[in-house]
Amino acid sequence: MILDIVKYPNKFLAKESKVIDNMGYGEKKDLKNMLDTMRANKGIGIAAVQVGILKQLIIVDIGKGNLIKLGNPKILIKKGEISIAECCLSVPNESVKIQRANEVLVSGLNENNQEEIKLFHGLEAIAVQHEIDHLNGKIIIDYKV
Numbered sequence: 001m002i003l004d005i006v007k008y009p010n011k012f013l014a015k016e017s018k019v020i021d022n023m024g025y026g027e028k029k030d031l032k033n034m035l036d037t038m039r040a041n042k043g044i045g046i047a048a049v050q051v052g053i054l055k056q057l058i059i060v061d062i063g064k065g066n067l068i069k070l071g072n073p074k075i076l077i078k079k080g081e082i083s084i085a086e087c088c089l090s091v092p093n094e095s096v097k098i099q100r101a102n103e104v105l106v107s108g109l110n111e112n113n114q115e116e117i118k119l120f121h122g123l124e125a126i127a128v129q130h131e132i133d134h135l136n137g138k139i140i141i142d143y144k145v
């Protein structure tokens with residue numbers, strides 16, 4: 001189901017998302033709806049808070065055949081630097097250049113309730129960091145000086 005996207009300046013986006021206990025039926029349904037909503041809006045990433053759900057769930061798909069769905073994602077190691085002008089489905093008509101790590105090692109819960117550790121590079125790493133920011137109530141506007 002395609003859901004409405006919470007948009008800036010809605011203060012809901014500044015809320016912190018809650019750690020999930022496991023990937024239950026509800027979480028899998030949330031991920032399905034998040035994916036439908038992300039695809040419908042041609043995004044490369046989405047966090048649950050962007051569709052009004054305060055759970056630590058993110059999806060990233062930069063269009064290279066690797067669909068990432070993670071619960072409770074956590075960055076373990078950061079390496080290197082990269083920056084691009086980032087866009088956000090919650091902040092239409094705005095882009096902000098943000099310095100990120102070029103490589104991140106991330107742990108999280110996959111859809112099969114298994115803890116995984118994955119390494120991401122480049123655009124995928126940027127998108128993962130962008131979505132984890134959302135879980136901490138941070139959006140691209142917050143990087144503007």
Ligand SMILES: [Zn+2]
Pocket residue numbers: 087088089090130134
């Ligand atoms: Zn965003």
